[in-house]
Amino acid sequence: MQVLTSRGVIAFAVFALVVLFGYTTVNHAIDLGRQQDYQPGQPIKFNHQVHAGIHKIECQYCHDGARRSKHSVIPAVNTCMNCHRAINYGSNYGTAEITKIFASIGWDPLEGAYIANYDQMTNDQVKDVYRKWIANKNLTEGVEADDIENIVEEQLEGIEKALTNEYTGDERIAGPIEWVRIHNVPDHVYFNHAQHVTVGNLKCQNCHGQVQEMEEVYQYSPLSMGWCINCHRETQVQFDDNEYYKSYERYHEEIKAGVRDGVTVEDVGGLNCQRCHY
């Protein structure tokens, strides 16, 4: 016991506690604002596993900005409609979720046509259109007739909740879908998808994880600066098959001479601050 109460031990314990406390504090402070594993609920229970996994739809079919823009782009509703004109009953949720995209853009699945002047319609008129549809469809899919009314009202409520926003004053069902943004980098960071996808030939899964296996998407990577930098240090650029890099003459010579194995992003200035901050 003497040993444990000796000044040396106490001093050490206090020191260790301070270090531990400091370490935790700093670590948590650094983590402030980061949201790895962030998995918010979305207005539509869009299932990447079904779309990208089972049906093997190419990521960039929907996220068509990734190859040419800084934004990968959440697809516009008309992109959804390319398939969902034909597919109007989901394997998991039936009419509950798919009807939301119909209600956003104004597709009348019973008529098989877009509704004229849809953006002028009131919420009640919109609901009438889809009330009929949900009832009909669920009947044909074999739902008990007694349950239909409940299902219809429940789904209509879901549609209204998903497509309106009381905080921003968006009271109308018609119009765009407000998705919750999962991957956020701070405003002072410039990130460009095209650079990584088209020039760097990176797979989407590199940063976003195995999205094709996710029923509900979450943030796979920390999206911290350390994570970015580390990747820039390790990743080889597509040096040989891009004429652009011809201007790095010395690297080419060194590769030819066998002094150099490859060129990382860092070697072509990928750690310069102003690549991402300006």
Added chain:
Amino acid sequence: MKKQNDKVWIGTDQLQNSAAYRAATDTEVAAEQRIENPRLEATRRDFLKYLGFGMTAATIASCDIPVRKAIPYVSKPDTIVPGVATYYASTFIQGGDYVPVLVKTREGRPIKIEGNSMSPITEGGTSARAQASVLTMYDTSRFDGPARVRGGRALRERVYADNPSWEVLDDEIGGRLRNARQIRIVSHTILSPSLKLAIRDFKNRMPGNTVLVQYDPISSSALLDAHEAAFGVRAVPHYRFDNADVIVGFNCDFLGTWISPVEYGRQYIAGRRTDGRRMSRHVQVESHMSLTGSNADNRIMVKPSQQGQAILALYNAVVGGGAAANLNATAAAKIQAVANELRGARGAALVVSGSNNLYEQQLVIAINRALGSYGSTIETNRWSLQRQGSDQNMARFIAELEGGEVDAVIVLDGANPAFDNAWAGQFTAALQANDPTFRNGEYLDPRRIDENEVEDRGEQADAKEENDGNRDESVFKADAVSRNFRRVLAISTSTVPTETTQLCEYVTPNHHYLESWGDAEAVQGVYSLIQPTIVPIFGAVNRYGTRQEGESLLVWSEETERYDPTATQPYLNYVKRNWEEGVFGSQGRFTSFQAFWDSALHDGVFNNASTGSVNDYGLGYDATATAPAAAPDATTDAPQEAPALTEVQPTARTVDYNAASRRILAPGEAENEITFFETVNMGNGVYGNNPWLLEVPDPVARTTWGNYLSIPVTYVDGNSYTAYKDLNPEEYKGKADKVTVAVGGENQAPETVTVVRQFGQMPGTFGLAIGYGRRMTGAVGKAIGNEVGVNVYPWLTVDEDGYVQYYSGEVAISDKVDSEEEFPSVQYHHTMGLTTHNENGRVYYNTVTGENETFDRELTEEESEYLQPFHVDEKTVMELGEGMQGGLTKRSIIFQGSFAELPELREEIAERRVEAQHLNEQTLYPYEEYVKDIYSQGHWWAMHVDLTSCIGCAACEVACLSENNVQVVGKYEVWRHHEMKWLRIDRYFYGDVENPRAVYQPMMCQHCDNAPCENVCPVAATPHSDEGMNQMIYNRCIGTRYCANNCPYKVRRFNWLDFSTADLFSSNEPELNDEELPFGADNLTRMVLNPDVTVRSRGVIEKCSFCAQRLQQGKLTAKIEKRALRDSDVRVACQTACPTGAITFGDRNNKQGDVSRKLENPLNYLVLEETNTQSSVFYAARVHNSIEALEA
């Protein structure tokens, strides 16, 4: 006696170099900059409140991360990819100002204006005004729908249902217009053929008589009339300054403001290449130093009232036979020398005059004919239409209005007849007399207008109508509303509230040009299209919205044959129809209209070989038939042989020029004269609500936020420089004096004006800019330009031939009456001549003993005679304390020389560079090694600025603001040295101290490879990149400002306040001009921000980034296309804005690139090379080509 000075200098104070001046400026940070902001008042309690709130806010903020939404399109337009910019060709027109542009849009909103390089007129050049025009679209003052005006205010209710819709007002206005017998449409020069056709169709449909009255606030009426007399065509000749070897300008600011400055600037510089054998010569005759005059090789100072005599003297010398000129001997001798020079350059000479005197312009025509300019320096097959106004027509209109002969006035957008002309007072009075809500000199409060009280005026008006003649009275007596109709129906289509909208009865706001369809024909046969780049903003957000003025006219006139109001875009169809009937028919390149239209719309411009005719469609007074196509001729009464004319058969008329010469005004006898001139930023006042333009320093005077009376500076024997009445002794401290200026005798009220000392202002003359002093530039509480400066329009006079004169011989300048303590001149801000301190005080160099001495006190006067401030110079770098060379001149900031002595100049530069490089080798910094290891591969960015090509027009300054989200700070903050410009244009004088030349030096971050700022940053917020760029990382910056102190070029800017209005506490936001919501805090204004550039918050340093976002974008494009980077991928904002191509940017590792070629110029030097900064911006020395006989 005058004195040739081989130094360059920036102003009187610096030239005089008094002890007090040195004391105030030999510190790196000026004293004014250290003043606490007295406008910020926070008590201790406030501090505690903020502290408490801040802690709580920080705690709460760290607990929960806000949920961010991503909202995609419902149906994405094919042309838009979020995150990728789309460019549309369009045309900036504002009255006669004309620049074909490309509009950069992001996600459907225009954010930046670029020049359209396919235009043969501007070839991609822009002006400050065109660059700033994108901001006016997001002006919070804009009308969001049509309105009635009562009590001097447009009635716009918060409840939208209470506002009248377009249909309601169209019915009302249309009915009343059909009842009007005399309708006048008042406008500045109209460049749009479709708008003219709309007016024609309106005129044809209306039962009454419609007359279009075009006027120009800065009038070229005499120029037009002189050409009409000589050639039968009332238009501006199409000048070709590039073909001229000798250019003589008489009070004509063709590089800055006169008619088509972007075009003329480009042409002018094309003729001034320093690498060829030929360089044009330019003599300017003027009293006030204009932008053009400051660029001239020689200036002859002549009082404004003697301009005519100077032209006459030149006429006598070149043509002969005129009346004897009455000019002083010195000036006469100089004019003779100019004449000799002109005669020597026959066929490549050009004389232009900005005068608005008919006879002077006629003599200029005669001189140009005699010199064979027509066919060489003046095109004979095309006329320019950029000025069409007529002073006489305007005067006639005013007389009609006052005489009660006009029933309806429609004022088109841009025109502001209640402000911007010599008759503004009469126009205002006439419409106020017509306004029942205006009584006893003031407006009734529109919300408390007693209907009964107003009604008597209505009855009076009705009674007058009844006496006047028979008309359908039912319109006037139908209901309570129409009872209050005014006798003269006045409608304005202005987009923002102005002095004129206040007087009108209705406002039917026009679209901004970026929301419009339209066209323009600035030079015959050169057509350009205007296409919308955004959906009309207000109509799209549930307001009644704006409507194009041409469309309004067509709707009111119920024109349905040529115009289909039911179409989705009726005015587009109308423009297309006009083009199909007009331009398409006269061209031979396309066979189908659709292909023709698509091509023209894509290019934005269409050049027609066939020039068509100068057609005003008979819209003006008395116009009977349309004028036929005609072109100038050199044959008729010119004694010299004519140059061969191309295809054109002119209808030149005989004009007796000798008779004209006898009608030139005798010179004024007055001691003092004053000129009223236009500035590059404010124009005629129409840009008065644009903060970007208000804060751009006038290139010559370097003052912001207002107009200031230029007073002459004279040099009195020895070393004494005296300003007029010794005013403004402390300009360098940001203080100025105010005087009272009375122009035009006792009728006009005198004004109190702040003074600025101006080199090159002729003794006995003064200058004051036009276009300032607007009372109403926007909505109440939102207007930024109200009461900025002094309005000089009331001082304009009309000469006996009916032309407005922009000078006055009747001027009285008082002694100092007041002082301006917040003088927003940037002249003495961010200067580069530095002296130094050591730990014991200030270090001085003793010129007697050659020793350095340190004093910790003010010097006595005796001491200051032989002690000079010790400068940080090259020698001190090597041998501290041994000798010194002070002053600006021995530091490599400006090199200048004459074209005749180019080899000497090259040698001087080479010598100095060798010296500097020798010094730079004595360093520990392994620069060569870095070059070898890092910069030699990949990219190594460099910029080249040709000081001979830079004319100081400020287009780059505004382009930089627009591209990089640089904030404006307002007059008060400018005074405190807090302007945020990343790119400033330094103006230095050299040569004769009373009549100097100027050199403009665009100064931005020099991206030093051995940067002094980088070493001193404690947090590595400004490191160097592998591509030779000095990077500024805002999110790392903690605001120590060490870097700004250590920057020898003084290009770093600190966010002293929340200029971007992004912070939480509004007390940190500066007000520009007493606006309710600080500029930039509104979501509408924020739409102009470039989303690729971080908006900087308070407390961080910022500076030129070489447009890093454009470089990254350019590199990415090259990588995606798997090809080498081209120069065209990486064009920075200042470069693309420049009308003269003075700025070149590129990768200097690319040996075939533009910048590498420019770097071979032997006139290149680096600014402050001796400080071993290894900067990346190269400057080519200023070269002038003076006429020996005009020197001294």
